[in-house]
Amino acid sequence: MLAVSSLDNSNSEIDAISLEELKSSFNGTLIDQTHPEYEDRRRVWNSLIDKRPALIAVCSGQSDVVAAVNFARKHSVLLSIRGGGHNVSGSALCDNGLTIDLSEMRSVRVNPGSNTVHVQGGATLADVDRETQIFGLATTTGNVSETGIAGLTLGGGFGNLRRKYGLSIDNLVSIDIVTADGRVLHACEGENSDLFWAVRGGGGNFGVVTSFEFRLFPLGPEVYFASQFFSIDQASTVCRRWRDFMESASEDISSLGFFWTIPKILAFPKELHGQRVFLYGALHAGTATQGEAELAPLRDIGEPVLDLSSMGPYCSWQSGFDAFFTPGAIYKNIYAYWKSLYLSGITDEHIDELVETAKNLPSDQCLIAIWHLGGAMARVAEESTAFGKRNAPYMLSYDSCWTEPDLSESIIAWTRKQVKQAERYASGGLYLNFPGVDENTEEQVRAAYGKNFDRLADVKRKYDPANLYRVNQNIRPQM
Numbered sequence: 001m002l003a004v005s006s007l008d009n010s011n012s013e014i015d016a017i018s019l020e021e022l023k024s025s026f027n028g029t030l031i032d033q034t035h036p037e038y039e040d041r042r043r044v045w046n047s048l049i050d051k052r053p054a055l056i057a058v059c060s061g062q063s064d065v066v067a068a069v070n071f072a073r074k075h076s077v078l079l080s081i082r083g084g085g086h087n088v089s090g091s092a093l094c095d096n097g098l099t100i101d102l103s104e105m106r107s108v109r110v111n112p113g114s115n116t117v118h119v120q121g122g123a124t125l126a127d128v129d130r131e132t133q134i135f136g137l138a139t140t141t142g143n144v145s146e147t148g149i150a151g152l153t154l155g156g157g158f159g160n161l162r163r164k165y166g167l168s169i170d171n172l173v174s175i176d177i178v179t180a181d182g183r184v185l186h187a188c189e190g191e192n193s194d195l196f197w198a199v200r201g202g203g204g205n206f207g208v209v210t211s212f213e214f215r216l217f218p219l220g221p222e223v224y225f226a227s228q229f230f231s232i233d234q235a236s237t238v239c240r241r242w243r244d245f246m247e248s249a250s251e252d253i254s255s256l257g258f259f260w261t262i263p264k265i266l267a268f269p270k271e272l273h274g275q276r277v278f279l280y281g282a283l284h285a286g287t288a289t290q291g292e293a294e295l296a297p298l299r300d301i302g303e304p305v306l307d308l309s310s311m312g313p314y315c316s317w318q319s320g321f322d323a324f325f326t327p328g329a330i331y332k333n334i335y336a337y338w339k340s341l342y343l344s345g346i347t348d349e350h351i352d353e354l355v356e357t358a359k360n361l362p363s364d365q366c367l368i369a370i371w372h373l374g375g376a377m378a379r380v381a382e383e384s385t386a387f388g389k390r391n392a393p394y395m396l397s398y399d400s401c402w403t404e405p406d407l408s409e410s411i412i413a414w415t416r417k418q419v420k421q422a423e424r425y426a427s428g429g430l431y432l433n434f435p436g437v438d439e440n441t442e443e444q445v446r447a448a449y450g451k452n453f454d455r456l457a458d459v460k461r462k463y464d465p466a467n468l469y470r471v472n473q474n475i476r477p478q479m
């Protein structure tokens with residue numbers, strides 16, 4: 001017998017015969033709460049999340065996914081999908097339900113003849129970048145290489161190539177997906193095009209994506225990346241200059257500005273440990289020599305306390321910030337609450353406010369990120385993919401992290417307050433891949449999708465009328 005949560009919120013029990021049926025059709029590993037791997041398998045990136053699924057189905061291939069989906073539907077069991085396990089909200093897991101875990105499905109196959117790549121649904125960004133770079137090719141992924149390609153892409157996908165090549169979804173050619181009725185569908189512009197439209201931004205609402213096909217572009221292996229750190233006293237001036245540079249920069253350059261605290265680790269000079277800083281990272285998506293020339297004026301915006309700019313392998317830059325975000329690398333546990341909002345611009349007044357806030361960050365791991373947007377990602381018409389808001393010039397993201405669980409309540413409250421205060425500069429909507437924790441409300445989801453929301457709810461009704469895929473930023477089926 002297995003005690004589970006049902007889709008109607010009641011508790012129920014699955015009998016031994018039904019469990020045997022699942023086991024006999026499953027090739028991967030089924031992990032219940034007595035299994036020795038259970039504690040490891042239920043851990044996700046954010047240590048704040050403490051959910052206990054009744055069963056974790058570690059799939060070895062597409063047929064396992066079909067078996068698990070059919071089991072969940074037949075027995076009306078609450079279901080969640082785990083890709084890379086990085087969503088701060090912890091939506092990879094569900095209490096007392098069935099978690100479909102794709103972390104063993106990570107193969108990446110490059111098709112150099114057509115400049116495309118097929119990626120399984122449990123791959124990380126590192127898997128994709130590593131395999132594509134052998135061929136001097138790349139697609140838009142994200143900035144921390146252990147993140148799952150699935151959750152990142154289905155939510156949009158903001159990476160270091162966004163201004164030149166768009167969001168991850170803008171380079172998606174096709175997917176294979178297991179829908180709620182257990183069918184395996186292929187979706188692309190010419191086939192199941194409504195589903196293909198919906199998954200490009202609609203998250204895990206429409207099924208388990210077992211394979212993604214992405215378009216690739218020539219890049220690297222050597223590129224130029226600029227990154228300088230400035231003392232917080234210079235931050236007001238330097239942040240304005242960074243903004244001004246980026247507003248007239250070529251679309252080859254994608255950049256982020258951060259307010260942060262330099263960690264007390266050997267990788268940084270001792271005299272900088274614990275210093276509050278403004279820093280930027282900027283990748284040039286052309287040749288390394290072009291990049292060096294085009295980024296030279298940015299490297300002149302102030303007197304950095306540290307300059308990490310150089311030519312180097314694209315994969316190294318893509319994983320350059322990993323250590324700060326990998327539990328066990330510097331910090332044993334990382335507790336996190338991340339929330340974003342789009343800005344209609346970034347004024348001098350707002351910069352000054354951010355600098356004051358940055359002087360008083362509630363932990364040394366808290367980060368405020370200013371994402372400069374625009375370029376290719378903004379040129380795609382808003383209704384041509386489900387992804388909501390594309391044309392804001394900036395996104396502000398409060399990436400609050402801490403290492404002591406006692407701080408959770410106060411830092412979450414602090415972050416919510418900051419986000420509220422920043423709303424007066426906002427253009428509306430938020431990036432659902434930075435959704436906060438326990439904030440899966442219809443209001444938030446509607447705000448993110450804007451005018452695409454009703455069409456999404458329609459597609460949801462067609463492919464998942466019973467809302468089997470609900471542990472996510474949920475789009476309820478249109479009735």
Ligand SMILES: Cc1cc2nc3c(=O)[nH]c(=O)nc-3n(C[C@H](O)[C@H](O)[C@H](O)COP(=O)(O)OP(=O)(O)OC[C@H]3O[C@@H](n4cnc5c(N)ncnc54)[C@H](O)[C@@H]3O)c2cc1C
Pocket residue numbers: 045080081082083084085086087088090091092093102121122141142143144147148149150151152153154155156157158159203204205207208209210325433434471472473
């Ligand atoms: C350290 C860190 C750095 C980040 N950097 C970036 C960045 O640079 N750019 C950016 O855009 N985002 C970034 N993010 C946010 C990230 O895109 C989201 O957290 C995303 O959801 C992570 O995907 P995942 O597969 O790892 O997550 P999971 O937690 O495994 O999944 C999140 C949700 O995605 C859905 N899902 C996952 N896999 C599948 C699948 N195969 N089929 C269907 N649905 C699925 C499910 O609904 C699931 O609940 C970052 C997050 C972290 C923690």
